[in-house]
Amino acid sequence: MIPEIGHFALALAVAIALAQGVIGIFAPGLRDARAMRAAPALAISHFLAITAAFLALIYAGVVSDFTVENVADFSSSAVPLIYRITGTWGNHDGSMLLWCFILSLCGVTVAVFGGNLPASLRARVLGVLGLISGGFLLFTLSVSDPFIRIWPPPLDGAGVNPILQDPGLAFHPPVLYTGYVGFSVAFAFAIAALIEGRIDAAWGRWVRPWALISWCFLTSGIALGSWWSYYTLGWGGYWFWDPVENAALLPWLTGTALLHCAIVVEKREALKAWTVLLAIATFSLSLSGTFLVRSGILNSVHSFAAAPNQGLFILALLAITIGGSLLLFAVRAPALAASGFYAPLSRESALVLNNIFLCSITAVVFVGTLYPPFANLLFGIQLSVGAPFFNQTVLPLAAPLIIAMGIGPMMAWKRAALVPVLNRLWLAAGVALLVFLVMAANRHIIAALGLAGGAWVVLAALSDVAERVRLFHASPSVTFNRLLALPRAAIGATLGHIGFGVMVLGMAGMTLATQSVIVLKPGQSTMLGGYKWTLNDIHDAPGPNYSQRVADISVADNGKVFLNLHPSRRFFSAQKVITNDAAIHTNGFQDLYAVFADEPPGSGGAELRLNRHPLAPEIWFGGLIMALGGGISLSDRRLRVGAPSRLKKPAGAVA
Amino acid sequence: MRSRKQKRLFLVLACGICLSAATGLTLAAFSSTLTYFLSPGSVLAKKPAPGLEFRLGGVVQVGTVATTINHGSPTTAFRVTDGTASIPVTYTGVLPDLFREGQGIVAIGAMTTGGTFAADEVLAKHGSTYMPKDVEQALRKAGKWNPKFGPPPAADTWNTMPVKSTNS
Numbered sequence: 005m006i007p008e009i010g011h012f013a014l015a016l017a018v019a020i021a022l023a024q025g026v027i028g029i030f031a032p033g034l035r036d037a038r039a040m041r042a043a044p045a046l047a048i049s050h051f052l053a054i055t056a057a058f059l060a061l062i063y064a065g066v067v068s069d070f071t072v073e074n075v076a077d078f079s080s081s082a083v084p085l086i087y088r089i090t091g092t093w094g095n096h097d098g099s100m101l102l103w104c105f106i107l108s109l110c111g112v113t114v115a116v117f118g119g120n121l122p123a124s125l126r127a128r129v130l131g132v133l134g135l136i137s138g139g140f141l142l143f144t145l146s147v148s149d150p151f152i153r154i155w156p157p158p159l160d161g162a163g164v165n166p167i168l169q170d171p172g173l174a175f176h177p178p179v180l181y182t183g184y185v186g187f188s189v190a191f192a193f194a195i196a197a198l199i200e201g202r203i204d205a206a207w208g209r210w211v212r213p214w215a216l217i218s219w220c221f222l223t224s225g226i227a228l229g230s231w232w233s234y235y236t237l238g239w240g241g242y243w244f245w246d247p248v249e250n251a252a253l254l255p256w257l258t259g260t261a262l263l264h265c266a267i268v269v270e271k272r273e274a275l276k277a278w279t280v281l282l283a284i285a286t287f288s289l290s291l292s293g294t295f296l297v298r299s300g301i302l303n304s305v306h307s308f309a310a311a312p313n314q315g316l317f318i319l320a321l322l323a324i325t326i327g328g329s330l331l332l333f334a335v336r337a338p339a340l341a342a343s344g345f346y347a348p349l350s351r352e353s354a355l356v357l358n359n360i361f362l363c364s365i366t367a368v369v370f371v372g373t374l375y376p377p378f379a380n381l382l383f384g385i386q387l388s389v390g391a392p393f394f395n396q397t398v399l400p401l402a403a404p405l406i407i408a409m410g411i412g413p414m415m416a417w418k419r420a421a422l423v424p425v426l427n428r429l430w431l432a433a434g435v436a437l438l439v440f441l442v443m444a445a446n447r448h449i450i451a452a453l454g455l456a457g458g459a460w461v462v463l464a465a466l467s468d469v470a471e472r473v474r475l476f477h478a479s480p481s482v483t484f485n486r487l488l489a490l491p492r493a494a495i496g497a498t499l500g501h502i503g504f505g506v507m508v509l510g511m512a513g514m515t516l517a518t519q520s521v522i523v524l525k526p527g528q529s530t531m532l533g534g535y536k537w538t539l540n541d542i543h544d545a546p547g548p549n550y551s552q553r554v555a556d557i558s559v560a561d562n563g564k565v566f567l568n569l570h571p572s573r574r575f576f577s578a579q580k581v582i583t584n585d586a587a588i589h590t591n592g593f594q595d596l597y598a599v600f601a602d603e604p605p606g607s608g609g610a611e612l613r614l615n616r617h618p619l620a621p622e623i624w625f626g627g628l629i630m631a632l633g634g635g636i637s638l639s640d641r642r643l644r645v646g647a648p649s650r651l652k653k654p655a656g657a658v659a
Numbered sequence: 660m661r662s663r664k665q666k667r668l669f670l671v672l673a674c675g676i677c678l679s680a681a682t683g684l685t686l687a688a689f690s691s692t693l694t695y696f697l698s699p700g701s702v703l704a705k706k707p708a709p710g711l712e713f714r715l716g717g718v719v720q721v722g723t724v725a726t727t728i729n730h731g732s733p734t735t736a737f738r739v740t741d742g743t744a745s746i747p748v749t750y751t752g753v754l755p756d757l758f759r760e761g762q763g764i765v766a767i768g769a770m771t772t773g774g775t776f777a778a779d780e781v782l783a784k785h786g787s788t789y790m791p792k793d794v795e796q797a798l799r800k801a802g803k804w805n806p807k808f809g810p811p812p813a814a815d816t817w818n819t820m821p822v823k824s825t826n827s
Contacts, residue, residue, distance in 0.1 A: 348669040364681040371685055386696035396688040521752045523728050601753035604726050611733050613753050
């Protein structure tokens with residue numbers, strides 16, 4: 005009964021969403037105030053209907069209702085409760101519903117908190133969101149319905165894919181999707197503005213927080229995913245340039261660009277058309293990223309199983325959304341009058357430069373990701389573009405971006421002078437150069453460049469703050485008061501840059517990683533990374549829905565054992581799958597990583613892969629700091645106060 | 660004070676430089692890093708030069724997997740087949756969890772002068788019925804399997820199976 009209610013709620017949501025779309029978009033043109041007021045109400049009921057459907061699906065998962073095909077295929081009674089819940093979106097159909105749920109959540113947020121928006125703009129934004137939602141709900145309902153019943157029901161479900169039975173992955177999709185889908189609001193604002201033909205600073209002040217929220221979630225989502233693949237897949241890597249990863253990276257790159265150029269719209273009312281284009285591009289890349297991987301057009305090492313019959317529907321939806329919005333842009337963009345003058349050497353130009361670099365990187369990653377399917381389609385050759393391609397193209401483009409990242413934030417608006425800025429950066433530049441020379445002397449050129457770049461970004465951001473609070477130039481109390489008085493947006497931006505620098509440090513450290521694959525018998529030991537690793541013992545241990553073999557490894561430094569690692573091999577009898585559970589010990593500055601890969605018959609021992617990863621934790625710390633910086637920036641006074649109220653200089657008060 | 664035209668010139672110049680740098684980098688990287696996908700049959704037909712990196716895809720032939728341990732490192736030797744031909748492969752290191760006989764895999768590496776494929780990396784995909792897309796295409800080309808007619812036949816029968824004519 006409950007699944008039928010969910011199914012009905014889903015059908016209801018399609019109807020409401022389409023009504024919201026049509027009314028929202030056409031009511032302002034007809035100057036029908038009542039119809040415009042209907043749009044928020046429709047958005048709320050649209051949200052309620054999808055919530056009902058989503059809860060119904062979760063309920064079916066929780067009570068293990070195996071008459072629902074989705075539950076029977078991807079859950080089982082032995083699965084712990086938490087994974088029965090998260091398993092609802094661990095498969096194609098359920099994740100579609102999650103996607104639509106988050107989209108409607110965005111819509112309802114605009115409807116509820118958008119009271120101070122002009123009524124026509126709000127109606128149009130909700131209309132665009134309604135149309136997108138309607139299209140994808142229709143897809144969910146007609147082609148990938150999660151509520152389909154099967155008869156007779158199986159005695160037990162097929163179970164959750166063991167590799168998905170992990171807290172990191174359970175919360176990865178919702179976070180990542182919130183990031184993807186959040187950009188739909190920036191997109192809807194862009195389309196609404198194109199229809200209205202008017203963009204001003206207030207528009208920028210509305211779009212920026214949305215871009216910022218989505219960017220925070222997308223950053224956390226990508227970091228979570230990377231962390232997950234690092235500790236569960238047991239390959240010891242954090243980024244594989246796999247199409248799925250690139251699909252998330254592309255909107256992140258344009259989203260970062262959008263974040264920066266929305267500042268220019270907000271403060272200086274320049275770069276309007278470009279900002280609109282970026283908002284369209286970011287959401288288009290989010291959409292195509294999510295769905296090209298789904299439709300099986302992009303061939304990925306880890307993705308949902310491809311469902312070719314759904315590909316055409318998705319492609320049509322993508323073509324309408326992306327093509328339609330670009331067409332609208334081409335027709336209406338010239339009407340967006342440019343204003344705001346700036347010199348080639350100014351904060352505006354620095355932000356333009358940031359955008360140019362980020363978009364070049366986007367273009368390169370885009371080409372590398374989509375060339376293989378196109379080559380197959382056009383020339384019938386099968387080829388692949390791997391990590392070497394991306395390393396060779398992205399790194400040279402990232403290097404000038406990293407250098408500019410240190411200088412840009414110190415430039416003044418309108419017109420800046422380079423000499424005083426450089427005067428404040430000699431310390432950061434000196435340290436970076438020193439780091440480079442020390443590492444280069446040890447012949448680690450790539451690591452030297454990376455570490456120097458990371459140090460440069462972190463120190464440049466810190467010297468900016470030090471200058472603003474007059475560190476060492478005023479009494480400590482003055483410095484402290486100035487620090488408290490800094491606008492949170494400035495603190496957030498600084499943290500964002502520091503986080504990126506920390507991440508670069510981590511990636512550079514990973515190039516110095518050492519690894520060895522070795523078969524050890526109990527009692528034998530090996531040397532790696534300056535430590536002595538000894539296999540003490542292999543034993544059996546119980547688990548909730550798997551059995552496992554655990555290797556007991558001790559790590560010694562100069563004869564003193566300081567660590568025991570217990571990597572295991574888990575046997576999931578329901579799916580007949582074996583997973584390797586890596587044991588990772590981190591002290592914040594390096595990871596010791598052990599995988600129990602196999603017990604080769606006849607060897608009497610364990611096949612182990614041992615890794616030492618210097619600075620690896622900094623990759624995810626960096627991501628976390630970046631997302632945190634975005635969050636702090638979001639709590640800035642001027643964003644909380646609301647869009648249409650005129651921006652005043654934040655008074656020295658403690659916010 | 661600079662004119663609007665000069666400002667625009669600066670923008671166009673910056674975009675142009677970046678765009679051409681991106682294009683140049685892409686083309687240069689394409690020429691050196693693109694890896695082609697070959698099935699065992701096309702390896703024998705095209706005879707890629709030893710040392711040239713490519714991706715070999717097919718199914719691990721049943722009964723051919725043997726692991727030896729040299730200096731503590733495990734080396735696995737097996738044959739990869741697409742039904743028309745099979746190629747010996749060696750790999751040193753940890754094989755993916757799902758590596759087993761009859762499983763579709765993709766190996767990245769190069770041919771040695773001795774006619775063996777030395778793999779640097781072996782990928783196997785999760786899911787018991789999954790077939791890597793490239794491998795599926797190779798099997799279809801070899802006339803061994805059409806996904807329209809159900810799951811693939813057992814891998815050990817492929818080298819002896821008569822080639823069916825398919826309508827794909």
